[in-house]
Amino acid sequence: MSTVLFWFRNDLRLHDQSALHAACQLGAQHLLPVVCLPDMQATTAWGFARIGPHRRAWMVNTIQNLLKGLLDKRSQLLILNQPAATALPALARAVGASTIVCEDIAAPEEQAEVAALRAAGLQVHTVWHSSLLHPQHLPWPVQRLPAVFTPFRQQIEQAGLQPAAPLPAPATLPPAPPNVPNDWLGDPTQTLAALAGSPTAAYARSAFPYLQGELHGGEAAALAHLQQYLARGLPHSYKRTRNDLLGLDYSSKWSPWLATGALSPRQAMAQLRQFEAEHGASDGSYWLWFELLWRDYFRFLHLQHGPALYRARGLGPAQATSHNDQRFATWRAGQTGQPLVDAAMRELAATGYLSNRLRQVAASYLIHDLACDWRAGAAWFEAQLLDYDVYSNQGNWLYIAGRGTDPRGGRRFDPIKQAATYDPGGTYQRLWGTA
Numbered sequence: 001m002s003t004v005l006f007w008f009r010n011d012l013r014l015h016d017q018s019a020l021h022a023a024c025q026l027g028a029q030h031l032l033p034v035v036c037l038p039d040m041q042a043t044t045a046w047g048f049a050r051i052g053p054h055r056r057a058w059m060v061n062t063i064q065n066l067l068k069g070l071l072d073k074r075s076q077l078l079i080l081n082q083p084a085a086t087a088l089p090a091l092a093r094a095v096g097a098s099t100i101v102c103e104d105i106a107a108p109e110e111q112a113e114v115a116a117l118r119a120a121g122l123q124v125h126t127v128w129h130s131s132l133l134h135p136q137h138l139p140w141p142v143q144r145l146p147a148v149f150t151p152f153r154q155q156i157e158q159a160g161l162q163p164a165a166p167l168p169a170p171a172t173l174p175p176a177p178p179n180v181p182n183d184w185l186g187d188p189t190q191t192l193a194a195l196a197g198s199p200t201a202a203y204a205r206s207a208f209p210y211l212q213g214e215l216h217g218g219e220a221a222a223l224a225h226l227q228q229y230l231a232r233g234l235p236h237s238y239k240r241t242r243n244d245l246l247g248l249d250y251s252s253k254w255s256p257w258l259a260t261g262a263l264s265p266r267q268a269m270a271q272l273r274q275f276e277a278e279h280g281a282s283d284g285s286y287w288l289w290f291e292l293l294w295r296d297y298f299r300f301l302h303l304q305h306g307p308a309l310y311r312a313r314g315l316g317p318a319q320a321t322s323h324n325d326q327r328f329a330t331w332r333a334g335q336t337g338q339p340l341v342d343a344a345m346r347e348l349a350a351t352g353y354l355s356n357r358l359r360q361v362a363a364s365y366l367i368h369d370l371a372c373d374w375r376a377g378a379a380w381f382e383a384q385l386l387d388y389d390v391y392s393n394q395g396n397w398l399y400i401a402g403r404g405t406d407p408r409g410g411r412r413f414d415p416i417k418q419a420a421t422y423d424p425g426g427t428y429q430r431l432w433g434t435a
Ligand SMILES: Cc1cc2nc3c(=O)[nH]c(=O)nc-3n(C[C@H](O)[C@H](O)[C@H](O)COP(=O)(O)OP(=O)(O)OC[C@H]3O[C@@H](n4cnc5c(N)ncnc54)[C@H](O)[C@@H]3O)c2cc1C
Pocket: 242, 251, 252, 253, 254, 255, 256, 258, 259, 288, 291, 292, 294, 295, 298, 354, 355, 356, 357, 359, 360, 363, 381, 385, 387, 388, 389, 390, 392, 393, 394, 396, 397, 400
């Protein structure tokens, strides 16, 4: 085998890169790393751009960092502004490759991409590596996953399961093939700069002022952020502050890096365990593990249920789904008249980030108060969130809509009570001009 294509998907890093290790182990003479940009002009069925400006800027910044990391290893990164299903078979023909290695992603569109590559005659090796725990190491086959999170977590803890140690970044990579035709090479820096756009984030008010200071995309900034979060002892206060609404430090802010794969969850967990060994474990440090298990749970639900999670009824019984375009538009614009929800929606649109507490309140309001289709809300979050993650987004929306596995039905959050509890002085609502 002379050339293997390595297709980076939602795993834009070199540390703890099981798929890249697998590609290197194939023993090919040449390895050609490639990333396919999503269609930045795509629109959703709900009438707005599928990838909003914040997410686009973050993604581009992340790929720029990956490019640098690969150049440092004397490799390269082909950045293709075309869908994988058309670009990769043509590229493989051009460089004489027949094998692609990539991350396994258990979501319908991503599965369809791999199926299209196989239908085009390519051998595609997919490697699962986005979760903390490997699905094959769980106490049950994924088909028998507990339907509720608490027994899922408890049984994992009773079994003493821990993630495998993260892999180091490969010391060297097989060189890229010398025969990549010029029309495939382009100028990656220019390609990316043209796509980055110029988002105008409300940095001064943002809980995650990305592209400012140290908050850049890619693994270098991810690892530095993790390091400083631990060095300042913030895990100890996490459980107490995680429902706050203002500032950078109330929660870990690992998600923008986890979502692009710039940070491996096993790397985060290994360093958290090291922190606990040096400074003692606490409720707060435990709770970060707890939340990362939620992240895993939504991944495994996808392995179990696949495309059924994308139906209007989700996993529930067939039932009518109401929707109202006008009410949905007011929600997106932060103009519903409900001050906490409006403040949240303004923060999301202005910054690309929103706390977990307010994601819950805003999602609940759209579904249970405005009687809109949960899939429309999920699509809006997909467009806006820097940390958009197909598994966590779909799973959380289904959970609040009551159309996932949890038998207790949907979750309604009373926005007035939520405001009294989490923004008693109205500071957050004033910041976003709704109080
Ligand atoms: C409607 C809705 C949509 C969401 N969409 C996304 C999404 O697209 N991408 C995303 O990463 N998270 C999503 N979440 C989960 C959660 O809000 C974010 O992970 C969290 O707010 C990110 O900030 P943080 O890294 O500071 O989290 P922290 O509170 O510091 O938590 C640490 C990590 O645990 C994981 N985590 C925490 N809460 C959850 C949760 N409820 N579900 C899954 N994982 C969790 C994340 O990886 C997070 O980075 C959504 C939640 C809701 C209610």
